Amino acid sequence: MEVILDMAFPFLSSEWMDAARAIRAKYQDQAPKITAVIRINQVITDVPFGDGTVKSYMDTSTGAMNDQAAAMQAxxxxxxxxxxxxxxxxxxQTQMPQTDITAKVAEEIKAITE
Structure with a gap:
């Protein structure tokens, strides 16, 4: 399936997930190895689509992704x-690699997020 990366999709929609995975795959060989492993169950409420269960508020989830201060405030x-x-x-917070590539990945994911 071809993923379109020049448009925005609703946060956590199937299209958004496909696009975010395509961005990650695009930089897979350039990105630093992730050394920390954690498994988190996330519940987001008031999702405008689907049957899923992920728990935080939708406005909080998108804001937290875009603004660290908003995440702390939430x-x-x-x-x-x-x-x-x-x-x-x-x-x-201190174990996740911060490089030009990780910043580019984050920037591209923000660009595909409504």
Whole structure:
């Protein structure tokens, strides 16, 4: 299936997921290895499509993806709830590689997000 990367899709829609995966695949050989592993169940409420279950507020999820300060504000305001090994999740903040390639991937994912 051909994925169109020059248009935006609703966050977490099937089309958005396909486009985000295509962007990741495009840079797979250039991106640094991810050394941290974590599995998170996410529940987003008020999703405008589908039957899925991912838990946070839709406006919070898109805002948190685009703005780290918005993510912290949503967390402190109770719009993002965390259960489980909080220390492991917090440790990821310093373990995720930050390079020009990871910034380009993030920029392209933002560009495909409505």
């Amino acid at each position: 967390f402190m305001g109770g719009k993002i709830k965390v259960a489980g090994d909080m220390m492991k999740m917090m440790a990821l």
